Amino acid sequence: MTKDIIIRFVGSAGDGLVSLGNLFSKILKKHNFNVLGFRSYQSVIRGGYNEYQIRASTDEVLSIGEEADIIVLLNKSVAAIHRVRVNKDAMVIYDNDYINLDELDYPEDIQKLPIPLANITKDISKLKVLKNIVGFGAISQILGLDETLIKEVIVEQFGHKGEEVVFTNFEALEKGDKFATENKWPIKWEKHKYEKAQQMIITGNEALALGMISAGLKFYSGYPMTPATSIVHYLTKHLPKLGMIVKQTEDEIAAIGMAIGAAYCGARAATGTSGGGFSLMSELVGMAGIEEIPLVVINSQRAGPSTGMATKTEQADLFQAYGISQGEFPKVILAPSSVIEAFNVGVDAVEIAEKYQVVVIVLLDLYLSEHIATVRKFDLERKNSRFAILDKPSEDYIRYKITKTGVSPRTLPGTKNGVFFTGSSERNESGTSIASTLAGLPETLPIREEMVKKRMRKLEYILEELEKPKIYGEKEASITLVSWGSTKYILREAIKLLKAEGIEANQLHIKAINPFHKTEVKEILSNAKEVLCVEQNFTGQMNDYIRMKTGFDIKHNLRRWDGEPIVPSQIIAKVKEVLNIE
C-alpha cells in the first residue's frame, strides 16, 4: 500500500522552522520515504507568517501537495492566520497552553490534538527549540516511525554538540511519544521495521553546487541575494579541502568580474545571483562573451520586477537571460527542473563553458533553489578532462584563430609563447583590436564578419550535444502540457491524477532554452491535439519564446504569478476547461 503524507509546520521567523523542517525531512528520509520539503516564507528575520511543508511517500513525490494531513501550529498569531488554510480532515497539533483553537474559530470537524509542548520541556532544559522535538515524538507515534532511526538522525545532527545535548533531545522525543500514546492519539500507520535509506536529501542550490564541484569548479564569487545565497553558504563550508576559492564581493559586478579573471586564468569559475544582481552583471556577461572566456552564471529567479517579492518564486527572467548584455554573442541558457537535474546541469554548464569558451547561464527559480528532496546518490566520481587549452603553444600561436567549430585553443597566463591580448573590443585572429585605428577599413570589414560568425557558430555544435526534448506520456494524448523549470514534476503529478480520471495528457518540457531545439519542438507541438503552456509569470514568456523560435502559437495558457508554486489542482482544472470536461 502506498503511504503518502503531508505535514505542515506553521510558525514565524525565529521559530526555527528551517532547521525543524530539514530535521523532520531527514527523519522521514531515514525511513526510506521519498521526501520533498518547501518553506514558504517572508523577508523578515523575526516574526511574520511562514510555513514549512513536507510531503513523504513510498511512491515518488512529484509536488509538495496541497492539503496537509498533519498541521503543527507553533504560535498563536500564525494559528489565527492559518485558519483559512485548514482542510476538514486535518489533524492539528498545537500547544494548548498558548493556543485556543475554539477561540480562533477553527472548523469543527478537524482532529484537534492539543499538547503542552513548552510545558513538557520545561523540566528537561531551557532550550526553546526542544519543544519541536517533543512534537516530532508525538508525530512519530501517529506515523509509527522507528525510534532508533529518529535517534540516529538526532545523533548525526547534534552529536558534535556533545552527549548532553543528544540525551536532552532523546528525552524530549520520548516525552512527545509518551504523551501521544497516553492521550490515545490516532494511529495513521502501524509501527513496523523500516529499511534504512541510502538516498541523499538536498536542495536544488546544493545539488547544482555539487554538480559544479564534481565537474572541477575551482572559483565561485557572489554577493548575497535570495534565493542564490545558499550556493555560497554551501561552497564556503568545504572550499579549502577542495582547492577552491569562494569569495563574497562588494557587489555583483565585482562578483562576475572576479569569476571572469579566474576563468581567464584557467580556473573553472562560476558566479550566482538573482534578478537584481543578474542585471548588474549584464555588461560583463557580454565581455566574457566577446573575449570567449568560459563562465557559468546562475540566476535563481524570484518574483520581480526590481526587489519584487524577495522570498517568492517566479519564472519571469527568461527574456532577461536571452537578451542579457548588448550586441550578439553565444549564450547558452539551461533551466533545470528538479534537484537531480540541477546536479546534472551543474556538471554540463561547467563543461560546456570550458569546451566552447562561452557563457552558460543557469536559470533556476526560488522553488527549485530552495526545496529539499530525496535523490539517489549522485555520481561524484567523475573523470574530468580539460578542453582546448594549449600548454606548449608554437612560436606563431594566435589566440583567436578561426576554426570550424568556432573554438580557438587558448593559453593560460604563465604559459611561454602563449602571450596574447584580449579586450572587450572586436579583434582580429591574433587578438589585436580592430575597433580603433583599424575600424571601418576595407580589409577590416570581413574580419568583423568572420569573428562574429566564429563565435556564433559554437551554438550549432552545442545544440548537438544537448539532450533533445521528448514527449513524456502517451503520444496520442488529448492535450500536451508545455513547461520549463521547476514546474516539470508538478505537471507530472497533474498528469498522473488526470489519468486516474481517464483523461490523457502528455508533456513537453523545455530544458535547453538557448540554443533551442526548434525543429523538435515544432514537430511535437504541431502533432499535439491541444497545447497548454504552464508557467509562473504574467506575460507567458515561454509561450512567446516558442512562437518566436518556431512560429507555433500556443493557444492555451495557465499562468501563476502570486509567488507560490503552481499546484496540480490548478493544472487539472485548466486542462478540464480546455478539453470541455465537467
Place this chain on the structure above:
Amino acid sequence: MSEEFNFTIKDYESNFKPTWCPGCGNFSQWRAIRQALIELEIPPEEVVAVSGIGCSSHMPNFLKVYGLQTVHGRGIPVATGIRLANPKLTVLVYGGDGDIYGIGGNHFLHACRRNVDIITIVSNNFVYGLTTGQASATTPVGTITRTTPRGSIENPLNPIATAISAGATFVARAFSGDLKHLSYIIKEAIDHRGFAFVDVFSPCITFNRNQTFNYFRERVYKVDDTDHDKEDFYAALDLSNQKFIKDNLPIGIFYQIEHKTTYEERDFTLNQGVIPAHAPLDLSKEQIDIITKEFY
C-alpha cells in the same frame, strides 16, 4: 632565473603601436612599466596587464604580456580574480581617473581594504579624454569642461588619502614628466607585497589646458628629499592633503608598510599552496565524503 633573463624593452612591446595623441602623458608609463619589469626580471608570460576603458586603458594593447582589457571601470575585480586563481602572476591594473576613481571607485576601495597583491596605476589627467573632455572625479572646482561650462561645482577626490584610509599598503604618486622617478616608483610598486597604488600626474595635452606638463614641473617636489616617514600613517595622510592646502605637489612614496598580510596570504585555500587555475579537477573519495556527509 637571472642568468637566463635576457629580455629587452622591445620584447614587452606589442606590434600594435600606441594610438595616444603624440605627447600624451601615457607614453611615459608605457615606457616605465616595461623598464620596471626588466629591472625586476619578470618575463612577459608571467605578467598580466588588466585595464578598463579610456585613453590610458588602451595600455595592454601596446604591451606584449598577457593583456586583458575589460569594460569601463572593472579592471580591479577582474585582476583580483586573476591573482586569486594564480598567485604566481604579476598582475597590473592600469587605467584613468574616470575609470578607477569614477565608475570603478567602489572596486578601488575594496581592493585597498583587501590588500590584494596587485598593482594599480592610475593615469590621472583630471579629465575624460577618450570621450573628448568632460569633468572627472579629480577635476578641480571651477574647472570649465564640456559638461561643466560654468565651472565644476564638485569637490575633487583625493585619491592618495582615500587609498591610505581604505587600507592600501603602498601608496605613491609619480609624474609623467619625470620618467626616471616614474620607473622607480612603478618598480617599487611591483616589488611591494600587498596592494600597491600609484597615482600618476599624466597630462592630457588635448583636453586639459590647466594641468599641463609645465603646471606640474613648476609644482612637484620629491618626498624622498624630505624627512617624511612613509611608515607613518598620519604623516602620510597629512602629506596627501598638502596639495589641497598649498600649491606644491609631493611625488614619491607617501605610505608603505610591509607587515600587513595580503589577501592571498590570509586566504584559507591559497595559504595551503594551492593554485586554483591548475588544481586537480577530480574529487577524491575522501573529498566526496566530506562534502556530501550533510546530505545523508
